[in-house]
Structure formats: structure tokens, C-alpha cells
Amino acid sequence: MLRTFSADGERGDPGRAAGNRGPERRLGPLVLGAPHAQEGIEQRPAAHGSREAGEDFIIQLVLAGRLDVDTYGAIGRVGAGEIVLFDMRRPRRTEACEVLTVVFRIARDALEAAFPASHLLHGAVLRPPHAGLLAETMQVLCHHGSLIPEAQGERAARVFAEMLAITLHAAGWQPGRAVPAGDPAGLARARRLVEMRLASADLGPALLAAEIGVSRSRLYDLFKPLGGVSRYIQERRASRLHDLLCAPHETRSVAVLAYAAGFATESHASRTFRDVYGIAPGRFRRLRREAGDAPGALPSPDVMADGEALVPAEP
Incomplete structure (x- = not known):
């Protein structure tokens, strides 16, 4: 019989998942x-x-x-x-x-x-x-x-x-291209800066290039495997908005959350969120509330973007 190993280093809540975890x-x-x-x-x-x-x-x-x-x-x-x-x-x-x-x-x-x-x-x-x-x-x-x-x-x-x-x-996951040779650290620095400045209206190629000390053309080369600088920033903002919408005690409006995620307008946030997740943010929140925000009772994967969704659960 195959042996099994674990290394997530996490601890479950009392009375939750049971398992014997040994040294890492x-x-x-x-x-x-x-x-x-x-x-x-x-x-x-x-x-x-x-x-x-x-x-x-x-x-x-x-x-x-x-x-x-x-x-x-x-x-x-x-x-x-x-x-x-x-x-x-x-x-x-x-x-x-x-x-x-x-x-x-x-x-x-x-x-x-x-x-x-x-x-x-x-x-x-x-x-x-x-x-x-x-x-x-x-x-x-x-x-x-x-x-x-x-x-x-x-x-x-x-x-x-x-x-x-x-x-x-x-298995068909994207992207199918590697990081441009010679500067994986540059891409990593740029991505960390995106996370730090995501809510800033000034975040864009010019700011990123200046902050990490590369030309704008080099910055574009770094982000080619991710679909481009602007696309990556918008996808990260959509992800931030998604997480805010999923927060259990979050009561602010979609418009306020969109601004908190870095979007300039609610309409832009809605279009980007739909492009990434296949559903408008307002409808996503409404479906969660109708389900009582119960984990597991969420919008089904067939309304999510292919890159984010799990495959549907078996009946």
C-alpha cells in the first residue's frame, strides 16, 4: 500500500479535520x-x-x-x-x-x-x-x-x-510560455509591487517600470507570459474584489468595494470581474447571500472563468 505524507504545516480547528501529522x-x-x-x-x-x-x-x-x-x-x-x-x-x-x-x-x-x-x-x-x-x-x-x-x-x-x-x-493550463530569460527576479519584484499598489489609481506600466528600474519595453516583455501588464493588473484587481465580496462580514456596497480594489469606476469593475469570473459582481454577491453565505453553497463552477473554477462536483 502506498504511504502518505503531509506538509501544509497548518492546524485545524478543534473538532474539525482529524489526522496525525508528523515532522516536516x-x-x-x-x-x-x-x-x-x-x-x-x-x-x-x-x-x-x-x-x-x-x-x-x-x-x-x-x-x-x-x-x-x-x-x-x-x-x-x-x-x-x-x-x-x-x-x-x-x-x-x-x-x-x-x-x-x-x-x-x-x-x-x-x-x-x-x-x-x-x-x-x-x-x-x-x-x-x-x-x-x-x-x-x-x-x-x-x-x-x-x-x-x-x-x-x-x-x-x-x-x-x-x-x-x-x-x-x-494538462492545458496557461500560460504555455516561460518567463523571459535572465530576469525572473524582475518579474517577481514587479508582481510584489502590483500587490502593494493595487488600490492606487496611479498603478500602471509607467509607475511599475520606474519603481523596479527597467524600461517600459522591458516591463512589457516581462509580463508577456501573463497576457500583458495592464491585463495582469486588472485580473489582480478582479481577484481582490472577489475576495472582498467573499469576506463573511463585509457589508459595503459593490461600488465601494470596487474602489477599494483599485478600479476607477463600478462599471469598469463589473466588466473586468465578468471577464475573469464569468459573472457580474453584484449577481455573484446576491447568489452568495441567497445561499446564506454557507461555504459550499456558492455559484456553481459553470458560471466561473475556466482559469479559476474547479471542475463541477460529482452528483
Whole structure:
């Protein structure tokens, strides 16, 4: 029987998901965990406290059982042999039924060096046969990761990130192009600045280029894999608006939340949100309220954008 490992480093609420979690092993920016059986409900807000925790992604392979996933925008089911990814900056809820699992955690910068479009990956599900590429890699590292010298940890993490990117590309996830050669750090700096200045009306190519010390043409080259500078900024603002709409105690109007997310007008916010998620923000909020904001009772994935939605849950 296959052994299972966990490395998300999180702790569930009392009486929620049950499982025995052992010590973790770190390979540079990649964390491997101990055998893990998961049962019950876990509900995670977006990471707020530790900056380091919020910079990580979770890669969870289900070996047996069923994992129902709710990313507060899409719902789905992950079965044996399938892999789901979570962005720890964003909220999620899972319900495990007799799950045996392997869970890795990887730093955002390490992942984005291989796959720049990390903003597409919260709730992404990899299914067979493509999931097998990454699943085998995960199990090999689980069983034999202790043989890797500490000095080679960074290298091992890069290899894992590349295999994750290869698997995503093979499964049809975008973008299909790599970061422009020679400056992954420049793209990472620009993206961090976008997050810091997202609510600012001045945020744009001119500001970004000046702040990170590159020409505007070089900035455009850096963001080509993500669809362009302006498109990336608007997608991030739509994501920020989405998270605000999903906040349990948020009562401000859609217009106020749109401004808080950095949009100049409510109409622009509505168009962009619809382009990204396939539904207007007002309707998205209304459907959530009609469902009582209950996790799991959300707009179905068929009204979400392909890059954000989980596949529909099985009946």
C-alpha cells in the first residue's frame, strides 16, 4: 500500500479535520511532510499573520478517499490519483471523507520562477493521466527525500517546480510560455509591487517600470507570459474584489468595494470581474447571500472563468 505524507504545516480547528501529522522536511523553498490521514472539515481564511505562510502554495495529492473543495467562488471534488493546488493568500474550505493524502508546500517565488501565472492556480485540479507526472515525483520525494543533502535542497525544489510546471502545461493550463530569460527576479519584484499598489489609481506600466528600474519595453516583455501588464493588473484587481465580496462580514456596497480594489469606476469593475469570473459582481454577491453565505453553497463552477473554477462536483 502506498504511504502518505503531509506538509501544509497548518492546524485545524478543534473538532474539525482529524489526522496525525508528523515532522516536516525542508528542501530549500519546498516542504515535505509526514504521513497524513485526513477526515472531516477544514476551513482556512486567507493567510494574514505570517508573511512567509502567505507566500506559499499547497500541492495536495489524494491517494484514496474523496476531498470536496470550496474556494469561495467555485466548488469541486478531488478523488484518488488527482491533485489540487491552493494559494495560501486565499480562503478555502475542504471536507475529507476517509482521505489518504500527500501534501507539499512550496514558496511562491519558487513556483513562479517555473510557472508565472500562479494567480490561475487557486483550486486548480490536475486529473489523470497528466496528474501522474507530478504524483510519481511527489511520492519519490516522500520516500527518498531524506537522501537529498541539505546543500542540494534549493536545486531539488527547482526540479520539483519545473515538474509541476510541465504537468500544468501538459494538462492545458496557461500560460504555455516561460518567463523571459535572465530576469525572473524582475518579474517577481514587479508582481510584489502590483500587490502593494493595487488600490492606487496611479498603478500602471509607467509607475511599475520606474519603481523596479527597467524600461517600459522591458516591463512589457516581462509580463508577456501573463497576457500583458495592464491585463495582469486588472485580473489582480478582479481577484481582490472577489475576495472582498467573499469576506463573511463585509457589508459595503459593490461600488465601494470596487474602489477599494483599485478600479476607477463600478462599471469598469463589473466588466473586468465578468471577464475573469464569468459573472457580474453584484449577481455573484446576491447568489452568495441567497445561499446564506454557507461555504459550499456558492455559484456553481459553470458560471466561473475556466482559469479559476474547479471542475463541477460529482452528483
